[in-house]
Amino acid sequence: MSATPQPFRPRRRSTRLLAAAAGVATVGALVAALPASAGESAKKPGHQQPGRYQDVQLLSFNDLHGNLEPPSGSSGRVTENQPDGTTKTIDAGGVEYLATHLRQARKGNAYSVTAAGGDMVGASPLISGLFHDEPTIEALNKLDLDVTSVGNHEFDEGAKELGRLQNGGCHPTDGCYVKGKKFKGADFPYLAANVLDEKTKKPILKPYWVWKKNGVKIGFIGVTLENTPGVVSAEGVKGLKFKDEVETIDKYAKELEKKGVKSVVALIHEGGLPASSSYNYDCDSPGGGDGISGPIVDIAKNVTPKVDALVTGHTHAAYACTVDDPSGKPRTVTSAASFGRLYTDTTLTYDRRTGDIARTAVASANHVVTRDVAKAPDMTELITKWNALAAPIGNKPIGYISGDISNAGAESPIGDLIADAQLAYGKELDPETDLALMNPGGIRAPLTYAAKGTEGDGVVTYAEGFTVQPFANTVNLQDFTGAQLVQVLKEQVTGTNAASPKVLQVSSGLTYTLDLTKSGADRVVTDSILLNGAAIDPAATYRVATNSFLAGGGDGFTTLGLGTNDLVGDDDLAALEKYLLATSSATNPIAPPAANRITIVQ
Structure with a gap:
C-alpha cells in the first residue's frame, strides 16, 4: 500500500460570484413559524447585533462523474411533473450552466455553503478522464465547492491518486499536461470518515470539516458506502478498510459536539430510489407521497439525531424527502440526480442561542440546471483548453x-x-x-x-x-x-x-x-x-x-x-x-x- 495521502491544506479561495436566488420549496409540511427575527439582525440604536436565527443556504449536488460538457441523450435530460398531471423532459447539465445557476442561487445569501455527495470524478468522459480528472477538480474549484465526501469512484485509481487530486502534483506516469504548470489539487476538502488505512487504522483523509461565519458553525461529515470494495476493482481499494456508515457518522457527530459544533450535515455517498423519476416529485405529500426506498432509508433512520440533514448520492436519483430520525423527528434527505443536471437548495435555520439547526424550519428542493441561461465564461475557457488537448485523440x-x-x-x-x-x-x-x-x-x-x-x-x-x-x-x-x-x-x-x-x-x-x-x-x-x-x-x-x-x-x-x-x-x-x-x-x-x-x- 502506498503512503497515506497527506491531510488537506486549505488555500485562499477566490471571491464568490453571486447572482439571482432560486426559490426553495418546502418539504412536506415541515416549515413551522419562526420568531419574527428569524434570518434577520436585531437592530439597536447606533449598532447592529445578529438576531437569534440565521438562515444558511446549503447548495449541493452529487455524482458529477467529470461531466463538464452537457451530457448527451437521456443522460442529459430530467423529467418534470406538470400541474396538469403530465410530464415533460428538459435538457439539463454542463458545468458552464451549473456555474451560472449556482452563482445566481447564491445572490443575496451572505450565508451560503456548497457541498457535494461524492463521485465528482471517475467514469468520466474523455475531456476529464483522459487527464485523470484534473479538469474536473479545476472546474470544482471555480464552482467554489466548499466540501465533498468521497464516493466509490474516487477510488477507481486508488488512494494514492485520490491523495494527488486532493493535494496536487503532476501525475506519476503521465506527468504535467500543460508545460510549466503543476496541478494544484482541490481547494476543497475531500472527506473520508469511514475509509481507513489498514495499517494505521486512521481515515486516509479528513473525516469532517467545519464551515464558520460570524459565529455560525456547521460541521460536515463525509462517508462513502461501506460496500465500496464490492463496486470498485480490488486494486483501487487495496490496503483500505471501509467502515459502517451509521457507526462512523455517530462517532464524529459526538466528536464535533465536544468541540462545540452542534449543527451537523452528513454527506453520504449512498442513496435511495423515489417512487417517481420526476425530479420535482413530492415524496412527502399527504396521501400521495411514497417516500424513498433503498439503503439510505435504513441509514437515515439510524444515524444519530445530532445530524440535521443528509446529502446523499450514488443511485443517481432525484429526491428531497424526509425520513424520521431515531427520535421520531423528521429529517431532510436529498439527492440531486447525477451529471450536474440538478442542484439542491436547502435552507438550514441556525439558532445562535443553542448552536443547533431549528429542524422544523428546514426547507429543501431540487432545481434544474437548464441550458437557457448564459454560459459561465470561465468554464467555457476551461472546457476549450482541455478539449484542445484531447482533440487529437478524441x-x-x-x-x-x-x-x-x-x-x-x-x-x-x-x-x-x-x-x-x-x-x-x-x-x-x-x-x-x-x-x-x-x-x-x-x-x-x-x-x-x-x-x-x-x-x-x-x-x-x-x-x-x-x-x-x-x-x-x-x-x-x-x-x-x-x-x-x-x-x-x-x-x-x-x-x-x-x-x-x-x-x-x-x-x-x-x-x-x-x-x-x-x-x-x-x-x-x-x-x-x-x-x-x-x-x-x-x-x-x-x-x-x-x-x-x-x-x-x-x-x-x-x-x-x-x-x-x-x-x-x-x-x-x-x-x-x-x-x-x-x-x-x-x-x-x-x-x-x-x-x-x-x-x-x-
Missing part, C-alpha cells in the same frame, strides 16, 4: 451506427453491442471462447447518432467510446463449469443483488428468461438458459470473456472470481474500437441491437 472515428444505441432497460442495446465486441475479441485470443458477460454499471452512456460538434451523423468517435467505457478494464478469459455459469446468472438476483437486480449484458447466442414475478434465485428460469440453442451442460467447461472487474468477483458476482485458466487481454475500450472498425463503415453502419436475448417477465 476526434478519431472508430465506427459508424445507423441510429441511437440506447443504454436503457434491463438488457440494453449498448450492452449487447459491448458483449458482442468482447466475445469477438475473446475469440481472437482463444477461438474456444463461448460467450461474454458485461456488467451494466460498467456502461456509462449510450451511443448517439446525431451530429455533435464537427462529427457527422452516425460517426462514433474515440471520445464517445471513452464516455461509454471509461474504466480501462482489461478483457479477461476464464473457464467455468456449466453449473458455475448458471450460478453466475442467479447471482444477478440473489445475495447483494437481491433487492436491486444487476442484469448482466450477454453476447449473441446466450438466451434465457428472467421472471421478476418470482423471488430469489427462482427468478432465473434455469431450463430456459440456452447457448446457441443448446441447454447448458452443468458438467461441461465454458470459456467466458468478462472485464477484469467482473473477473475479480465485482458487483456481487462472486462465482466469476473463481474462474480458471485465466488469460488477460487488452483493455475493453480497445476491444470495442476494434469491433466497430471491423464491422461498420460509413456505407454499412451498425444497426442498434434488438436487445431480445433476455426475456423479462414482470
Whole structure:
C-alpha cells in the first residue's frame, strides 16, 4: 500500500460570484413559524447585533462523474411533473450552466455553503478522464465547492491518486499536461470518515470539516458506502478498510459536539430510489407521497439525531424527502440526480442561542440546471483548453451506427453491442471462447447518432467510446463449469443483488428468461438458459470473456472470481474500437441491437 495521502491544506479561495436566488420549496409540511427575527439582525440604536436565527443556504449536488460538457441523450435530460398531471423532459447539465445557476442561487445569501455527495470524478468522459480528472477538480474549484465526501469512484485509481487530486502534483506516469504548470489539487476538502488505512487504522483523509461565519458553525461529515470494495476493482481499494456508515457518522457527530459544533450535515455517498423519476416529485405529500426506498432509508433512520440533514448520492436519483430520525423527528434527505443536471437548495435555520439547526424550519428542493441561461465564461475557457488537448485523440472515428444505441432497460442495446465486441475479441485470443458477460454499471452512456460538434451523423468517435467505457478494464478469459455459469446468472438476483437486480449484458447466442414475478434465485428460469440453442451442460467447461472487474468477483458476482485458466487481454475500450472498425463503415453502419436475448417477465 502506498503512503497515506497527506491531510488537506486549505488555500485562499477566490471571491464568490453571486447572482439571482432560486426559490426553495418546502418539504412536506415541515416549515413551522419562526420568531419574527428569524434570518434577520436585531437592530439597536447606533449598532447592529445578529438576531437569534440565521438562515444558511446549503447548495449541493452529487455524482458529477467529470461531466463538464452537457451530457448527451437521456443522460442529459430530467423529467418534470406538470400541474396538469403530465410530464415533460428538459435538457439539463454542463458545468458552464451549473456555474451560472449556482452563482445566481447564491445572490443575496451572505450565508451560503456548497457541498457535494461524492463521485465528482471517475467514469468520466474523455475531456476529464483522459487527464485523470484534473479538469474536473479545476472546474470544482471555480464552482467554489466548499466540501465533498468521497464516493466509490474516487477510488477507481486508488488512494494514492485520490491523495494527488486532493493535494496536487503532476501525475506519476503521465506527468504535467500543460508545460510549466503543476496541478494544484482541490481547494476543497475531500472527506473520508469511514475509509481507513489498514495499517494505521486512521481515515486516509479528513473525516469532517467545519464551515464558520460570524459565529455560525456547521460541521460536515463525509462517508462513502461501506460496500465500496464490492463496486470498485480490488486494486483501487487495496490496503483500505471501509467502515459502517451509521457507526462512523455517530462517532464524529459526538466528536464535533465536544468541540462545540452542534449543527451537523452528513454527506453520504449512498442513496435511495423515489417512487417517481420526476425530479420535482413530492415524496412527502399527504396521501400521495411514497417516500424513498433503498439503503439510505435504513441509514437515515439510524444515524444519530445530532445530524440535521443528509446529502446523499450514488443511485443517481432525484429526491428531497424526509425520513424520521431515531427520535421520531423528521429529517431532510436529498439527492440531486447525477451529471450536474440538478442542484439542491436547502435552507438550514441556525439558532445562535443553542448552536443547533431549528429542524422544523428546514426547507429543501431540487432545481434544474437548464441550458437557457448564459454560459459561465470561465468554464467555457476551461472546457476549450482541455478539449484542445484531447482533440487529437478524441476526434478519431472508430465506427459508424445507423441510429441511437440506447443504454436503457434491463438488457440494453449498448450492452449487447459491448458483449458482442468482447466475445469477438475473446475469440481472437482463444477461438474456444463461448460467450461474454458485461456488467451494466460498467456502461456509462449510450451511443448517439446525431451530429455533435464537427462529427457527422452516425460517426462514433474515440471520445464517445471513452464516455461509454471509461474504466480501462482489461478483457479477461476464464473457464467455468456449466453449473458455475448458471450460478453466475442467479447471482444477478440473489445475495447483494437481491433487492436491486444487476442484469448482466450477454453476447449473441446466450438466451434465457428472467421472471421478476418470482423471488430469489427462482427468478432465473434455469431450463430456459440456452447457448446457441443448446441447454447448458452443468458438467461441461465454458470459456467466458468478462472485464477484469467482473473477473475479480465485482458487483456481487462472486462465482466469476473463481474462474480458471485465466488469460488477460487488452483493455475493453480497445476491444470495442476494434469491433466497430471491423464491422461498420460509413456505407454499412451498425444497426442498434434488438436487445431480445433476455426475456423479462414482470
